[in-house]
Amino acid sequence: xxxxxxxxxxxxxxxxxxxxxxxxxxxxxxxxxxxxxxxxxxxxxxxxxxxxxxxxxxxxxxxxxxxxxxxxxxxxxxxxxxxxxxxxxxxxxxxxxxxxxxxxxxxxxxxxx
Amino acid sequence: xxxxxxxxxxxxxxxxxxxxxxxxxxxxxxxxxxxxxxxxxxxxxxxxxxxxxxxxxxxxxxxxxxxxxxxxxxxxxxxxxxxxxxxxxxxxxxxxxxxxxxxxxxxxxxxxxx
Numbered sequence: 001x002x003x004x005x006x007x008x009x010x011x012x013x014x015x016x017x018x019x020x021x022x023x024x025x026x027x028x029x030x031x032x033x034x035x036x037x038x039x040x041x042x043x044x045x046x047x048x049x050x051x052x053x054x055x056x057x058x059x060x061x062x063x064x065x066x067x068x069x070x071x072x073x074x075x076x077x078x079x080x081x082x083x084x085x086x087x088x089x090x091x092x093x094x095x096x097x098x099x100x101x102x103x104x105x106x107x108x109x110x111x112x113x
Numbered sequence: 114x115x116x117x118x119x120x121x122x123x124x125x126x127x128x129x130x131x132x133x134x135x136x137x138x139x140x141x142x143x144x145x146x147x148x149x150x151x152x153x154x155x156x157x158x159x160x161x162x163x164x165x166x167x168x169x170x171x172x173x174x175x176x177x178x179x180x181x182x183x184x185x186x187x188x189x190x191x192x193x194x195x196x197x198x199x200x201x202x203x204x205x206x207x208x209x210x211x212x213x214x215x216x217x218x219x220x221x222x223x224x225x226x227x
Contacts, residue, residue, distance in 0.1 A: 009153075032213040043117070043204060043218035044156075051213050090156065094213060099144070099163065100172075101216065105155035 006104035023091030032094040117219035136205030
């Protein structure tokens, strides 16, 4: 079985400050991990993924995520937030033996000017 | 290039009516997924198609829900005898293959059951 948790419904950060959106996961095998972003009235867009290799993954729009196997976490980060980063962020996990990603409930990121 | 296309973008129907939602995936993508997004509930997996293989229907919430994929391309999700709890955004996604590829999502169909 595979599952993913996003413990925060909402994250508030001031523009220019660093941001972190948390994600923890549970899989029986090796995880494939993803972050997607959903802007208002739009479909989800891929940000980045971890398959194997370097624990720090860099993605679109300056975002990065760190895979931590011991803590089963894959937190999304950005050094300096922009107001335009305000959106709904989804973490997803796939067990290596599954073809179907399981998504978290989503975290609403609000960046204040 | 064209992305994943879903139609209609909005659908309002009366309780008890049947509805059909359409998804046109990216050309060449063999994998197609349907998810449902309800407020505060995240994305709920419904059904997965891969090439000509039998679909994985494990996420369909009841036998009122069905889906087909014709010619390995366009997919239709049908909900029979709609109920108010079926109101949600229905998202379709496609990807290249079975591997850990990213999903490309359509903009969704907002279904409202009155």
